[in-house]
Amino acid sequence: SMENEGIKISPEYFSNYSEELELRLNQLTEKIYEIAGGEFNINSPKQLGEVLFLNLNIPPVKKTKTGFSTDSEVLEKLREQGHEIAESILEYRRLSKLKSTYVDPLPKMVDENNRLHTTFNQTGTATGRLSSSDPNLQNIPVRTEEGMKIRRGFIAETGHVLLGIDYSQIELRVLAEISQDENLIKAYAENQDLHSLTARKLFELDIDEEVTREQRDAAKTVNFSIIYGKTAFGLSQELKISPKEASEYISRYFDQYPSVKHLEKEIIMYAEEHGYVETYFKRKRIIEGINSKNRVIKSQAERMAVNTVIQGTAAEILKKVMINLYDVLKDKNDIHMLLQVHDELIFEVEKEKALEYKDLIENIMKESIKFSKVKLEVNSSIGENWSETK
Known part of the structure; x- marks a missing residue:
């Protein structure tokens, strides 16, 4: 049901954000070339290794069979040592990964109503969590400003809002x-x-x-x-x-x-x-x-x-709750469960029904599993887009 429903995105928003990232990547590229004293292929570990450890004479951190290692661990160390170029390369890699993994591909994967349909895999993880693929919507970074900006492009249909409810510290409970x-x-x-x-x-x-x-x-x-x-x-x-x-x-x-x-x-x-x-x-x-x-x-x-x-226990609690919620919501037209991201559930609901459903769902999530000593608690928020439901 969640896969069929899909979640709406704004292709226009993603297109603007892609341009913004392109601009930032160009600025970073210029800065890296300036420090390096010339142009080279930033995406080539071999060329990057030569620039850092031969041209700029930075002492190498670790070597591989093919030469100098320039993995993120090495760059983090160089950043700690105060090398500005390492900071810029880490930022460059982070932004280009977001652009190539999410910002550019997602708008190409929508249906005629601009909705994205992920696939949830029941047996994709050994611990029992659901995983998501084509596209993976569970891996969008949460704690970064850019991750929040990507979430801003996931929107509710006109007259609807997104309702996000997640368990509070479920694994620790x-x-x-x-x-x-x-x-x-x-x-x-x-x-x-x-x-x-x-x-x-x-x-x-x-x-x-x-x-x-x-x-x-x-x-x-x-x-x-x-x-x-x-x-x-x-x-x-x-x-x-x-x-x-x-x-x-x-x-x-x-x-x-x-x-x-x-x-x-x-x-x-x-x-x-x-x-x-x-x-x-x-x-x-x-x-x-x-x-x-x-x-x-x-x-x-x-x-x-x-x-x-x-x-594994936390994953099963979520699955049990999702089944209970589905049983209650399956015949309703004014609300749909769209996404599960680890301990968070996202719903699309008619604006005027949002608060009513928020109370109903919170209750089911708190009461579905009865532990002997610990109560399960949830946090919820309502917004026009996914970033507002965090």
Whole structure:
């Protein structure tokens, strides 16, 4: 039903945005040529490597079989060292990827009513999330200004609005329920800001000390990286801190939420014994390599096991909710469910019915799954285009 319905876009908007990006790319190209002291093919890793490490004499970060590496990790390092050209190349790559992946192709993929029809794949991911392809509408960046600009081109039909509803921290709530961790459950029961709470522990703040935005962001990264089984090394790279600091953060996290540590051990032991893990709703996933003698394969399998239980359960909650919603909405002509993007659902609804449906859907999403200790919460917003529903 969602695939058939499709979502409307404004080809005119995308065409204007494409011109804007073209202009910015041209400006960046000029700037890069100026610093490099001449023209070259920015998209050629070989030529770029020669410009950076031979012509400009920047010390190489890492080499590959074919020469110098110029991947994003290398460019990030050069940017940190203060090389302006690296900053410009990263920006150039980011904008040209957006232009070639979304801004230029999407208008060519619409039907006669300017609606885009993605394909949702039921078995595209191992954790059980739906994936989207041709075009993939789940991968549009969320946290960047450009990603929001792309979303602005997704619009409602005349007389309609888009309604966006998403679950609030669903994976962390699932983690709280499955681990039955008292501190996590208490935080959600009292509507505390979990990321600020974690930040207090990580940075050992006093009661009267304010949590800064940077501290909260770092704590948010730690909260989610525990679900994805990130190592101290992985966390240190993401937060740009030393592995030693990162491992201190992780142990402080487990001091605060001890049952989470216990749950992770339980999941891994279960996987070692049975060769698979189960989600909250008893769906199984076989975990290859869980008993491997190779440490790298083994720890990858352990991360996969933990992630499957948490993310797989969250994915199933969304699927159950979507089925319940479809049963309620399928015969209605004034509302249609259009998209699912991980823990967010997008609907197109007649303007005057928007608030009524918002209440109805919020209720179904909160009440469909009854956990013993944790309540599921949702956030919703209404707008003329997709960026306004964030």
